[in-house]
Amino acid sequence: MAWDWELFCKETATGEIIAGCFGKGGDQTYLNWIFSAWGWTLTVAAGALVVALAFGLLMGTLRTLPNSPWLVRLGTAWTELFRNIPLLVQIFLWYFVIPAIFPTLKDLPPVILVIFALGFFTSARVSEQVRSGIQALPRGQRYAGMAVGFTTPQTYRYVLLPMALRIVIPPLTSESMNIIKNSSVAFAVSIAELTMFARQAGEETSAPVQMYLAVTVLYAISAFAVNRVMRYIETKTQVPGFVAAGGMGAGH
Amino acid sequence: MGNLDLSFFDWSVIGPFVTKGLIFSLWLTVVATIGGVVFGTILALMRLSGKKWLELPAATYVNTMRSIPLVMVLLWFFLLIPFAIGRPIGAELSAIVTFIAFEAAYFSEIVRAGIQSIPRGQVFAGQALGMTYAQNMKIVILPQAFRNMLPVFLTQTIILFQDTSLVYAIGAYDMLKGFETAGKNLGRPIEAYLLAAIVYFFMCFALSWIVKRIQQKVQIIR
Numbered sequence: 162m163a164w165d166w167e168l169f170c171k172e173t174a175t176g177e178i179i180a181g182c183f184g185k186g187g188d189q190t191y192l193n194w195i196f197s198a199w200g201w202t203l204t205v206a207a208g209a210l211v212v213a214l215a216f217g218l219l220m221g222t223l224r225t226l227p228n229s230p231w232l233v234r235l236g237t238a239w240t241e242l243f244r245n246i247p248l249l250v251q252i253f254l255w256y257f258v259i260p261a262i263f264p265t266l267k268d269l270p271p272v273i274l275v276i277f278a279l280g281f282f283t284s285a286r287v288s289e290q291v292r293s294g295i296q297a298l299p300r301g302q303r304y305a306g307m308a309v310g311f312t313t314p315q316t317y318r319y320v321l322l323p324m325a326l327r328i329v330i331p332p333l334t335s336e337s338m339n340i341i342k343n344s345s346v347a348f349a350v351s352i353a354e355l356t357m358f359a360r361q362a363g364e365e366t367s368a369p370v371q372m373y374l375a376v377t378v379l380y381a382i383s384a385f386a387v388n389r390v391m392r393y394i395e396t397k398t399q400v401p402g403f404v405a406a407g408g409m410g411a412g413h
Numbered sequence: 414m415g416n417l418d419l420s421f422f423d424w425s426v427i428g429p430f431v432t433k434g435l436i437f438s439l440w441l442t443v444v445a446t447i448g449g450v451v452f453g454t455i456l457a458l459m460r461l462s463g464k465k466w467l468e469l470p471a472a473t474y475v476n477t478m479r480s481i482p483l484v485m486v487l488l489w490f491f492l493l494i495p496f497a498i499g500r501p502i503g504a505e506l507s508a509i510v511t512f513i514a515f516e517a518a519y520f521s522e523i524v525r526a527g528i529q530s531i532p533r534g535q536v537f538a539g540q541a542l543g544m545t546y547a548q549n550m551k552i553v554i555l556p557q558a559f560r561n562m563l564p565v566f567l568t569q570t571i572i573l574f575q576d577t578s579l580v581y582a583i584g585a586y587d588m589l590k591g592f593e594t595a596g597k598n599l600g601r602p603i604e605a606y607l608l609a610a611i612v613y614f615f616m617c618f619a620l621s622w623i624v625k626r627i628q629q630k631v632q633i634i635r
Contacts (some may be wrong), residue, residue: 245617246610247575250589253606254456261603338480345482349581356484356582374486381480 167368169375171196191372198358199379201223205276205344205354208254208384210337212280224288224318225295227303228250236288243285248346252278256350275347287333295321295328327398334391338384345380355379414487427605434591437505440620441587442574448513449573450566453520458550460525466566471521478518484582486515491583504585508577523569526563528554564628571620575613588612 169192171184186191215238221231223236255278260266266274297300298321306316348356359376363369459471473484478486490511495501529565539549551603578589586594589609 181475183614241621245575245614245621247578247589247613247617249581250577250606250610250613254610257603258607258610259573319568342480342482345484346579348484356488359485360582363488363492369488373489373492375466377481377485377489380482380485384480 165368166371168371171366173365179384191366194362195355195358195372195375198353198355198376199383201272201352201354202341202344202379203383205272205279205352206341207343208276209279209283211397212277212279213257213283213287213336213340214333215280216284218291220284221288221291222295222322224292225321226313234354236292237410240285240288240292243281245291246282248269248279248282248343249349251282251352252346254278272347272352274349275352279343283336283343286336290329290332291325294325297328298324298364316333317346324400327400330391332399332413334388334395337387337391341383341387342380427592427608430595430598431588431591434586434588434594437586438574438577438588441509441580442570443578444509445516445573445577446570449520450524452513452517453522454524454555456521457516457524457528460521461528475518475521478515479522483515483576483579487511487579487582490514497517504580505626507583508580508585512573512577516569519569520566523562523565526559526565527558529556530561545583560631562578563631564624567624567627568621571617571624574620575617578613 167178170178170180170190172179172184173189173191173194179185179188181191182190182192186195220236223232224240226232246254251273253272256271259274260269302320302324303316306320311319344354344355347354348360351357356377359369359372360409363372366372441607456471456475459467460475462468479488487508491507493503494507494510535553535557536549539553544552577587580587581589592605592609592612593602596602599605
């Protein structure tokens with residue numbers, strides 16, 4: 162096995178080595194391709210993160226509401242539904258089953274469907290963390306809100322959520338890193354992201370080791386970058402004298 | 414649900430396709446859990462040993478595994494194992510090796526957190542009784558640590574079971590593949606995916622429910 166890194170400068174169709182490694186005009190080198198694949202990975206991950214945070218925060222908060230048993234049930238049902246089906250199966254559901262049931266969705270680009278699949282899957286885990294973050298607050302916090310005459314939405318807005326959201330930053334950090342890793346499952350429905358690139362380019366060039374290595378490094382860089390950003394947010398939003406404890410958790 | 418035909422949801426029709434995959438999925442889960450816990454415990458003990466030459470390789474291994482997507486790890490092992498042993502092995506065997514290696518990293522973090530959750534006084538108590546490091550671990554620390562981490566440990570096993578579907582990437586025949594094959598052969602691929610989702614849901618939901626009960630039990634003991 163020759164360690165030929167020059168093959169990243171090859172044009173994907175003609176196999177010609179291009180000076181400067183980036184194809185001009187209509188040409189595309191493997192270097193071009195891998196960067197575009199990285200872009201797709203980050204697009205899917207970022208889109209899914211937005212969906213996951215929005216739905217996860219909403220559903221996790223609903224699950225802690227006092228005196229609204231149906232909203233609590235809705236949040237719990239949501240969480241259990243999206244937590245107990247494997248991600249790959251959920252992606253197939255969004256990609257094959259849902260457009261068959263709702264034909265209007267057939268025109269959507271597949272990447273949108275995958276973003277929702279990954280986002281909803283992750284929202285279940287975010288919801289679980291938000292719920293335990295809110296429940297970890299001392300009961301007195303809620304009573305304090307009631308004592309100053311806040312309505313329930315006000316209690317959440319001004320008392321509970323500001324603290325709870327800080328508590329959940331560490332688990333959300335690992336969830337954000339998971340989302341980048343989990344976006345790799347999108348290869349199964351032919352999204353042109355990094356894992357898809359690794360499989361295709363590895364086969365085309367007969368040099369899978371180099372392709373896999375490059376992809377693995379890009380995944381590691383992405384996860385590390387997310388970790389740094391989240392740490393920055395964590396220190397910026399920290400309440401003095403209040404340390405959020407990271408517990409143990411399962412993951413993949 | 415106009416264009417879905419659910420009539421093929423009949424075990425006598427799809428059973429033969431699915432059973433083989435289901436058995437592999439469960440087998441993979443069990444083997445990977447046992448192997449992952451054994452190697453994970455070793456990795457955790459290495460990281461907590463206080464000896465640099467043991468800590469460093471264990472930490473590097475765990476952090477590397479944890480920063481790569483499982484699908485990529487599956488592809489890597491499928492590519493490299495034949496190189497290492499000089500002959501091709503099947504996707505199923507490759508999947509088993511990969512899952513043990515991959516899950517060991519995750520279980521080691523759980524075991525490490527579990528051991529660190531034991532108060533220092535317990536360690537000192539064992540030492541005061543004249544126990545060796547091995548005795549102390551075996552008799553005092555690990556039994557308590559394993560009990561503390563039981564809920565997380567079981568949750569990880571459920572996630573592991575869900576993740577077995579990813580062997581799709583290397584073409585191994587698991588439960589999802591069973592449903593997919595049934596759907597293709599019977600001309601109903603969309604319904605087959607839906608049914609797969611339902612079956613996975615009920616299996617994982619039942620397991621999570623059991624975990625929740627165990628969690629409550631363990632909390633009382635503590």
